[in-house]
Amino acid sequence: xxxxxxxxxxxxxxxxxxxxxxxxxxxxxxxxxxxxxxxxxxxxxxxxxxxxxxxxxxxxxxxxxxxxxxxxxxxxxxxxxxxxxxxxxxxxxxxxxxxxxxxxxxxxxxxxxxxxxxxxxxxxxxxxxxxxxxxxxxxxxxxxxxxxxxxxxxxxxxxxxxxxxxxxxxxxxxxxxxxxxxxxxxxxxxxxxxxxxxxxxxxxxxxxxxxxxxxxxxxxxxxxxxxxxxxxxxxxxxxxxxxxxxxxxxxxxxxx
Amino acid sequence: xxxxxxxxxxxxxxxxxxxxxxxxxxxxxxxxxxxxxxxxxxxxxxxxxxxxxxxxxxxxxxxxxxxxxxxxxxxxxxxxxxxxxxxxxxxxxxxxxxxxxxxxxxxxxxxxxxxxxxxxxxxxxxxxxxxxxxxxxxxxxxxxxxxxxxxxxxxxxxxxxxxxxxxxxxxxxxxxxxxxxxxxxxxxxxxxxxxxxxxxxxxxxxxxxxxxxxxxxxxxxxxxxxxxxxxxxxxxxxxxxxxxxxxxxxxxxxxxxxxxxxxxxxxxx
Amino acid sequence: xxxxxxxxxxxxxxxxxxxxxxxxxxxxxxxxxxxxxxxxxxxxxxxxxxxxxxxxxxxxxxxxxxxxxxxxxxxxxxxxxxxxxxxxxxxxxxxxxxxxxxxxxxxxxxxxxxxxxxxxxxxxxxxxxxxxxxxxxxxxxxxxxxxxxxxxxxxxxxxxxxxxxxxxxxxxxxxxxxxxxxxxxxxxxxxxxxxxxxxxxxxxxxxxxxxxxxxxxxxxxxxxxxxxxxxxxxxxxxxxxxxxxxxxxxxxxxxxxxxxxxxxxxxxxxxxxxxxxxxxxxxxxxxxxx
Numbered sequence: 001x002x003x004x005x006x007x008x009x010x011x012x013x014x015x016x017x018x019x020x021x022x023x024x025x026x027x028x029x030x031x032x033x034x035x036x037x038x039x040x041x042x043x044x045x046x047x048x049x050x051x052x053x054x055x056x057x058x059x060x061x062x063x064x065x066x067x068x069x070x071x072x073x074x075x076x077x078x079x080x081x082x083x084x085x086x087x088x089x090x091x092x093x094x095x096x097x098x099x100x101x102x103x104x105x106x107x108x109x110x111x112x113x114x115x116x117x118x119x120x121x122x123x124x125x126x127x128x129x130x131x132x133x134x135x136x137x138x139x140x141x142x143x144x145x146x147x148x149x150x151x152x153x154x155x156x157x158x159x160x161x162x163x164x165x166x167x168x169x170x171x172x173x174x175x176x177x178x179x180x181x182x183x184x185x186x187x188x189x190x191x192x193x194x195x196x197x198x199x200x201x202x203x204x205x206x207x208x209x210x211x212x213x214x215x216x217x218x219x220x221x222x223x224x225x226x227x228x229x230x231x232x233x234x235x236x237x238x239x240x241x242x243x244x245x246x247x248x249x250x251x252x253x254x255x256x
Numbered sequence: 257x258x259x260x261x262x263x264x265x266x267x268x269x270x271x272x273x274x275x276x277x278x279x280x281x282x283x284x285x286x287x288x289x290x291x292x293x294x295x296x297x298x299x300x301x302x303x304x305x306x307x308x309x310x311x312x313x314x315x316x317x318x319x320x321x322x323x324x325x326x327x328x329x330x331x332x333x334x335x336x337x338x339x340x341x342x343x344x345x346x347x348x349x350x351x352x353x354x355x356x357x358x359x360x361x362x363x364x365x366x367x368x369x370x371x372x373x374x375x376x377x378x379x380x381x382x383x384x385x386x387x388x389x390x391x392x393x394x395x396x397x398x399x400x401x402x403x404x405x406x407x408x409x410x411x412x413x414x415x416x417x418x419x420x421x422x423x424x425x426x427x428x429x430x431x432x433x434x435x436x437x438x439x440x441x442x443x444x445x446x447x448x449x450x451x452x453x454x455x456x457x458x459x460x461x462x463x464x465x466x467x468x469x470x471x472x473x474x475x476x477x478x479x480x481x482x483x484x485x486x487x488x489x490x491x492x493x494x495x496x497x498x499x500x501x502x503x504x505x506x507x508x509x510x511x512x513x514x515x516x517x518x519x520x521x522x523x524x525x
Numbered sequence: 526x527x528x529x530x531x532x533x534x535x536x537x538x539x540x541x542x543x544x545x546x547x548x549x550x551x552x553x554x555x556x557x558x559x560x561x562x563x564x565x566x567x568x569x570x571x572x573x574x575x576x577x578x579x580x581x582x583x584x585x586x587x588x589x590x591x592x593x594x595x596x597x598x599x600x601x602x603x604x605x606x607x608x609x610x611x612x613x614x615x616x617x618x619x620x621x622x623x624x625x626x627x628x629x630x631x632x633x634x635x636x637x638x639x640x641x642x643x644x645x646x647x648x649x650x651x652x653x654x655x656x657x658x659x660x661x662x663x664x665x666x667x668x669x670x671x672x673x674x675x676x677x678x679x680x681x682x683x684x685x686x687x688x689x690x691x692x693x694x695x696x697x698x699x700x701x702x703x704x705x706x707x708x709x710x711x712x713x714x715x716x717x718x719x720x721x722x723x724x725x726x727x728x729x730x731x732x733x734x735x736x737x738x739x740x741x742x743x744x745x746x747x748x749x750x751x752x753x754x755x756x757x758x759x760x761x762x763x764x765x766x767x768x769x770x771x772x773x774x775x776x777x778x779x780x781x782x783x784x785x786x787x788x789x790x791x792x793x794x795x796x797x798x799x800x801x802x803x804x805x806x807x808x809x810x811x812x813x814x815x
Contacts, residue, residue, distance in 0.1 A: 052701050085703035096698035100716040104268055109712055113703030120708045127266035134264035146268070162698075169702055271792060278788050290612055293605035297669070298746070303662035310660045339560040346557055382775040383768060384739040386651065387749075390756050395577045400564035474651045478742065478753075481564070491655070507647055 002204035003066025003087065003172035004029040005051065010060035010074070012046050019058070020046050022229040028173075032221030033196050033206045035237075037213055039249050043229045044209045048177050050074070051207075052088045053081060064088070066172040086113035089166030091195070093178040095158040099151040103142065103161050106150050107133045110168025129168070136164040140194060156187035163194055167202065174199060176208040180215065188212070192219045213245065318500035325498050326505075330486050334505055337482035340400055341472040344407025345465045352412045356419035357445075377420075380413030385471045389480035400481030407472055411464050422456035423449060458524040462517045469513040473506045581761070588769060589762035596763075599741070599748035600770060606668040606737040606747050611730045613669070614676020621677065622684035629688065629714075639685070645678030650736050654745040665746030672733045672740065679732070680725050684718070687725075691717040723789050727782035734778045738771050 005028040013019040020043045028034055036044050049055040051062055053073055062073040064084060071084045089110070097106045111129050112120060119125070137143055140160040150158065159179060166174060176195060180188035192208075196219050199206035210216045216223060217237040225233030225240075225248040233244050271279065358364050358373035383391075388406035396402045431448040439447070476484020483502060490498040624630055625638035654671035661667050691714060699713040741749020748767060755763045787793045 054697060054701060082703040082705065085701060087703075088701075090698070090701045092694070092698055094694060096694045098695045098699070098713055098716050099692075100720070101712070102270075105270070105712075109699055109704070110702055112699065112705075112708045112712060115708065117705065117707035117711060120711050123270045125268075130268045131264045131266045133268075138264075165698075165702075275788075275792050278793070282785065282788050289608045293608045296601070297605050297609065297665050298602075299666045300662060300664065303664075304666065306662075307660045314656070314659055336564065339564055343557060343560045343564065346553065378776065379772055382735065382772040384735060386739050386742055387752065387768070390753070391581075394756065394759075394761070395581050396570070396574050401566055401570065401574075404564060404566075470649050474649045477651065487652075503648070503652065506649075506652075510647065 002029075002031050002202075003064055005173060005205070005207075006061070006063040006065070007051075008061045008063075010047070010050060010062065011058045012043070012050060012055065013058050020229055021050070021057075024060070024229075024231060026224065026231065026234075028205050028207060031199055031203045031205055033199055033208060033219055034222045034224060035216035035220035036207065036209050036224045036226060037211065037216050037248065038226035040211070042226045044226055045177055047226075048090075048175050048207065048209055051173075051175060052085055052090055064173065082113060086169055087172045089169045089171035089174045091159070091162045091166050091174070091176040091179045093181050095155070095162045095182075097150040097158055097161055097165075100149065102147050102149055103137070103153070104133060104146040106161055107136065107165050107168050110165045113169065133164075133168060136167055139167075139198070140164045155183050156190065159183065159187075159191050160194065163191070163198065167198060170202075172204055174204055174206045176206065178209050178211065181211065188215060195219075213240070314496065317494075317496035320497065321500045321504060322495070322497035323501060325501055330483065330498075330502065330505065333476070333483040333486045334509065336400055337472045337476075337484075337509065338469070340403045340407060340475070340482050341465065341468040344404045344472070345411060345461065345468050347404065347408035348411035348415055348464070349461060351408065352415035352419060355412060356416040356423070359416060359420045360423040373416075377413045377416045380409055380411075381417065382413075383410070385410040385475065386478055389475045389478050393479055398479035398481075403472065403475045403480030403482055406475060406480055407468050410471070411468060414464050414467075415460055418460045419453070419457065422453050422460075426452045455524075459521075462520055462524075466513055466517050470506075470510055473509065584761040585765040587762065588766040589760070590766065592763060593766075595751060596748070596767060596770060599751040599767075600774060602665055603734075603737040603741070603747035603749075604774075606665050606672060606740070606745075607730065607733040609669045610672030610676060610733050610737070611726070613673040614680060614729060614733070615726050617673070618677050618680035618684060621681050622688060625681065625685040626688040628691070628693065638681075642678055642681035642685070645674045646682065647678075650675045651740065651743055654740040655743050658744045663744040663746075668737060668740040668745035668747055671745055672736055675736065676729050676733060679729055683725050684722060687718045687721045688714070720790050723786055727785050731775070731778050731782050734775060738774075 005026070007024055007026040010021055010024040010026075011019050012021040024047060036047065038044055046055055050057045051073060053076070057074045060074055064071050064073055064087065066087065071080060073081075073084055076084050098109065101109075105123070108123075108125050108129065111125060115125065134146070137146060140163055142157060142160055142164070145153070145157070145161075150161065153161065159182075162179075174195070179195065180191050183191060192215055195206055195208060208216075208220070217240060220237055223233065223235065223237050223240060224231055225244065227248045227250075232247055233240070269276075355373050355376055358369050359377055361370055364370050364373070385406050388409050389402055392402035392405045392409075396405070426449055430452070431444060434444045434448045472482050472484075474484045474487075476482045476486065477488050479485065479488075483506060487499060487502045487506075490496075490502060621638050621641065624634045625642065627635050630638075650671055653674050654667055657667035657670045661670065695717065696709060696713040699709050704712065737747050737749075738752075739747075739749045741747040741751065742753045744750065748771065752764065752767050755761075755767065
């Protein structure tokens with residue numbers, strides 16, 4: 001079941017008085033796909049990484065509420081942070097698979113938050129998890145790839161493994177940081193389809209950073225436009241007219 | 257898409273049974289070797305307990321370092337060490353090139369020659385430079401000549417093997433093109449292989465020279481010339497402060513060699 | 526049609542060595558002659574050397590097969606020294622290397638670790654063996670300790686470099702799943718460095734095998750002592766036996782190392798193991814022996 005994400009007043013400054021995120025307010029509920037668009041450097045990646053604390057925010061609140069549990073990700077530490085991370089799955093632009101491990105091992109990485117170090121070393125995982133892993137492999141279209149090494153796969157295949165790994169966590173929220181930027185157009189469409197389908201099937205919200213506006217309009221149920229560290233548009237894909245896009249990206253020549 | 261959940265396998269193993277068996281056998285044999293070695297090795301406990309005291313005593317006798325000795329025979333011994341290392345390396349290159357060429361199986365078709373060359377390389381590598389020094393002392397008598405030959409013969413294997421590998425990794429394209437023009441063998445080697453091998457060649461030569469400087473410094477311990485002889489005589493006379501000086505000098509020479517090599521790397525590669 | 530004026534360029538030989546290269550080669554040649562005379566090379570000495578060499582080689586053969594029990598004792602001790610020194614060296618290098626990795630550890634850990642490793646590399650194993658003989662007496666213990674130091678110097682440096690080269694992106698992804706620190710190391714760091722570590726460890730095993738045959742010359746145990754006394758007795762046919770045995774042992778060691786790498790890294794099956802071909806994929810790291 002999906003969670004809700006409530007972000008209030010999120011600020012991130014890498015250098016003092018030069019904030020990258022200048023006060024973000026955002027609420028994510030339901031099971032749609034929210035696309036965050038905006039030019040490079042505007043803080044899209046920072047925003048996503050603040051949610052699962054791969055980056056520490058400077059101030060603000062990020063409250064994840066689901067299954068009766070509520071946690072402020074901005075201030076969580078240690079064990080409670082790890083437990084919170086388990087509930088959030090992330091898909092990366094460059095897949096970030098452990099190259100030398102097999103596809104199956106990469107999938108089981110998703111369960112590491114629930115596994116002791118000894119069992120991890122001995123590669124002993126729950127039978128139910130193994131079964132789920134095979135099922136997910138089938139779902140993402142990689143049946144039979146379980147024992148292939150990750151570095152033997154194509155880009156599109158790796159991203160599918162990345163998505164399956166995130167889903168192995170049985171997350172309440174799915175984040176995707178530019179999942180299609182390293183892929184060709186056809187594979188990009190396949191990946192977006194997969195993200196949208198799985199979000200609906202598992203009934204969890206999906207937040208995707210994306211710079212291809214057309215892809216965003218095609219697959220998102222909601223668009224959030226960022227410019228210079230602030231949200232300047234939050235609504236339907238249909239509302240993305242030339243004027244709004246100019247506000248987000250600046251300049252007109254790219255709009256042809 | 258298979259929707260029958262129960263048909264998915266519920267177990268997964270990283271290695272097949274055969275692989276697991278091999279891995280287990282490997283660990284088991286390793287543990288066995290360790291246990292056997294510990295049991296049969298000859299350790300006298302009294303010496304072990306005595307060790308820290310002995311070490312401290314040694315360090316005390318080494319300080320202060322006897323700098324005055326430097327002006328005497330030690331400085332010329334140091335230069336001799338460098339000559340041994342350099343001349344030995346040069347000699348090794350001259351000898352290793354033909355052997356390396358013979359050992360490369362894409363240059364030499366004759367299997368017999370190939371194997372002989374490989375055997376020469378293997379023996380050269382397996383016999384330590386100190387042992388080579390003993391051999392050459394038996395032939396030439398003690399002194400720097402034996403030391404230089406020892407360094408040379410030890411290095412043939414190193415240079416020859418790595419050169420052989422570099423040659424094997426050379427792309428066949430330019431070689432084929434040259435052969436097609438009817439070029440002579442020496443031309444093919446000079447213009448087809450050499451430009452490809454050149455960076456590896458310099459890298460190997462510099463590396464071996466570096467190692468040879470270290471090796472040359474200790475050859476004197478068995479009487480093959482260089483600063484090792486000063487070390488040996490100082491130890492025989494229990495002049496530990498002179499020993500300390502020699503050790504410091506060896507250390508300094510090694511660092512000097514490293515600096516020369518880093519500089520040369522930049523300009524040659 | 527106007528006549529084409531063809532400017533024949535000055536005929537230069539392509540591929541001719543540049544003048545720097547020629548001067549360089551000349552300098553090297555001159556140096557070689559100079560050094561040779563300094564060291565006492567002379568033509569007559571060389572000539573007599575050939576004669577003596579030929580006579581010497583004839584005294585080596587046939588190799589003597591008496592005293593095989595002494596031979597076996599010495600070889601066994603060398604093997605023990607190599608095994609123990611490698612084990613200790615590998616075990617100690619692991620934590621030391623980890624502490625020296627600048628991408629994972631703070632400066633107060635990396636500096637001492639790197640300094641220790643540099644110290645271990647600085648001195649020749651024979652010199653270290655002499656020092657240990659003084660400290661713990663003659664015998665195999667000095668040899669084990671000396672080669673352990675050499676192993677730490679080698680593996681420590683290379684393994685730290687390997688850890689510093691890992692991709693942190695893979696680490697990031699595993700952290701994002703909520704894995705504990707230990708699990709992150711097991712699943713994200715170790716897989717990236719394991720292959721190279723096995724390469725270094727097997728290489729060092731072979732290197733220790735070579736060196737263990739030699740530390741005996743200074744009294745640190747092993748076949749080196751037997752060899753040295755054979756030389757002093759002019760017992761050259763026994764020397765030949767010993768040398769041939771050493772070569773055989775080292776070849777066996779290299780074969781063993783290839784098998785270990787095949788089992789641990791390539792996950793071969795038993796049948797594949799028996800058909801093992803020369804290892805062309807895994808190059809030995811740049812070390813003191815090749």
